[in-house]
Amino acid sequence: MTNSLLLIAEAILYFSLMVMLFRLRGRIGIGVFMCALGVMHFLETYLASVFYVALPFGMLSPGSTVMFSGKLAMLLLLYIKEDATTVRQPIYGLLLGNALMIGLVLLLRLHELAPLPDGRVPDIGFVDQMGWLMVWGTTLLFVDAILMILLYERLGRKLRGSPLARVAIALCCVLTFDQLGFFTALHFVTGAPLEVLVGGWIAKMAASLIFSVMLFAYLRWFEKDEASAPRGLADIFQALTYRERYEALVEHVGRDGLTGLLHRGRFESDGEQAVAASLRTGRPLSLVLIDVDHFKSINDRFGHAEGDRVLRSMAMLLVGLADAGDRVFRIGGEEFAILCRGPHSLARLLGENIRQAMKDLPTADGVLLSVSGGVATVDGSTRSLSDLFELADRQLYAAKSGGRDRMVGDGALHVVERMGSRPAKTGR
Template sequence: MLNSFLLLAEAVLYFGVMVTLFRFRDRIGLGVFVCALGVMHFLETYLASVFYVALPFGMVSPGSAVLFSGKLVMLLLLYVKEDAATVRQPIYGLLLGNGLMIGLVLVLRLHGISPLPNGKLPDIGFIDQMGWLMVWGTTLLFIDAILIILLYEKLGRYLRKALFSRILISVACVLTFDQAGFFTALHFVAGAPIAVFFGGWFAKMGAALAYSIMLVAYIRWFEARQIPAPRGLSDIFDTLTYRERYEALVEHVGRDGLTGLLHRGRFDSDGEAAVAASLRTARPLSLLIIDVDHFKSINDRFGHAEGDKVLKSMAALLGEIVGREDQVFRIGGEEFAILCSRPHPVARLLGESIRHAVKASASTSRFDITVSAGISTVSETTRCLADLFALADQRLYKAKSTGRDRVVGEPGGHQADGLAARARPDRGLGG
């Protein structure tokens, strides 16, 4: 029990000091963080070869479970918050530095060694053992660092919003690979028993969980989100295409500044593409236009700051209710649009779900909030975004004029509806 507590305390201490140095990198320089990262390399290798403690699931070395795992997480943090051009510097520095150490040791062996007054001589065998273990460990670290970054980027396509899962999976997979590789060398060089492998693996999985929790907490609480610009590279790191950062930049440019939703320009471009795809594939596509009732009176009575809060809460609520493939836009002051791949009846149920959710969420507010919605679906008479929007807009106007707090979406898309929608000029609902 004491050994487990001490390992956790060591991990917290290591992480705390390292992220403090990283946090103040703009003031003291990133080199302080990188040097602190590198100076621990000898200690972690030494501990991994000779220093073990007993845990219920096997033999564990703090050098491997705490220091090496922590170093890998620090390199991932360096990549996430900086870029590949920066993270390659300590990786190559460790690799080349250990190569230099081996070269110097080979030259040092040529010296005629004089004993100290007490007769003590250097243990060249120990230096050889440590040197080759450090080279092997650094080589593994080089591979591990590239793997964890590539895996982190790959998982970004599926777990962009699940940062903890993304980091944990990346760290756990790479630490498993590393444990197998380093134990192989340790077994042949130092005669480590198989209990060391299993104990080390369990400990590294625990370290992956602990470090992932601390890393996500640090990123969310202390690091402002940044989108660094892509930079050219000339080696293996060329494989890191910065696709995620590019896509994040595109997403940021196409979003409304207040709510974070896609804006009207994206609605026009994405909507046309969605309608064309619906006609080509015969997949249903429905449009919901949602308007906050009496929004002007909210601004007049409680101020624009309160009105902004309402819009932000609406954006958050819509994001929670709609499906992952649906797109939510803010297309006007208090007007939102949803493009969803659902047939008309299902889209109408979605509209009703949103209406009820808004009323329920407003129960703790100082004032009532309701919404009205109009729905249209791609059909023979709505074969472009303009027709689809006009019909949904007409039905929204009907919902507003017949009492608000309702969803109007007569099924079908009849010719009369389509012609009437196209004939109606643009209007301002005014809440």
């Protein structure tokens, strides 16, 4: 129990002092934080090779469990609040410093040593052992940092609303990889037993959770400003920064500012590609067009703020009901489109589910909302997105003309053909 409490206390002390230096980077410079991060590299490696404590689940070293896990958490913090070009600086510094150390030791061997008065001589073998372990550990750190950044980015697509889980999963996965890699070298150099692998891994998973919680709390309460802009391209870390910022920009500019859904421009580009792929492969593709009935009356009665709230709520509803492979767009004021990777029957079912769910959408004064929709599916007569859209649009008009609050698919076109071309949207 004492060992466990001491390890937790060491993690809290390490994290607290390091984030204090990071927080002061604007006043004292980021170099102070980086020097503090790098200066403990020797101690981490030394403790990981000779200093172990026993816990019920195995043996572990504070150097690996606390200090190295904390270092990865600090590098992730550096990436989140700065960028990958900043993360590379301490890592490249450690790599070059360790290489310099090995080169100097090789030259030091050529000296003719003068013994001290008490007869002591330097233990070059120890320096050799530590040097190669440090080089191997830093090389792993280089790979760890790249994997951590890539994984953190990928998780952002699924866990953008859960930053704690995003950080914890990234740290757990990378520390698992690192534990396997460093133990392999440690086993051959120092003869570390298997208990070190198992105990160290369990301890690193616990450390990942502890550091993740502290990192999340720090980011939430102390770091709310935006990350700095990336610089040019020169190496892998700059490329990672550039790619992340570029993907985020593309994702942002392709979305509607009010609802967060993909906008009309993306509908035209993505839709054209999807129709072409469907015609080429024969895989089904359907289009569901949805329009809120009498939406103008909501703006007139309750104001545009309430109308905007309804549109945002509807966007969340559509995303929740659509399948993972479907794409949801806002293509007009109160008009939405869903590209459904499924046959006509599934698209009709999706439309009906949306129509029913709209009745439960909360509104001011309990006003009941309804939607009308049209469904069309790629077939032999479809040549482009415009063909598919025209058919779904005619079905939507048929639903409006037939009394609203309904979904219309193939089979209702006679209504449109009798009434002529579709009028303007005003008054829907």
